[in-house]
Amino acid sequence: MASLDEEAQQDLRNNRNFNTYKGALFENIVSQMLVQQGYPVSFYRDSKDSLEIDFLVRDAHTLVPIEVKASNGPSRSLQKMIESPVYKDVQYGIKLGHTNIGRTDTFYTFPYFLTFHLKRFLRERSL
Secondary structure, X not given: OOOOOHHHHHHHHOOOOHHHHHHHHHHHHHHHHHHHXXXXXXXXXXXXXXXXXXXXXXXOOOEEEEEEOOOOOOOHHHHHHHHOOOOOOEOOEEEEEOOOOEEOOOEEEEEHHHHHHXXXXXXXXXX
């Protein structure tokens, strides 16, 4: 919030326009949790600006894209990266959002607050 202008800060303090800022706020919260676990913060956008991934981390075997969603909508970039033959080092992904724990054929879903367990999950999944 400190990086926002005074008007935006006041809006959030007064519980107004949260939907305008929630994506950036949740990405920042996840970023802080990743840094606390020792991960460097990495963002990826392809050269055509058609694919954008919020964070990239590694487990013992693969590059793992992480998408932070402020809503429960689809994760098109995450799905596209996992399915693309261009990104051979990506075998699965993680979607963080206002959701329950879950799994599809290609990615895991976790609520935001479990981000602090991500390193443990990736370590145990790789065994």
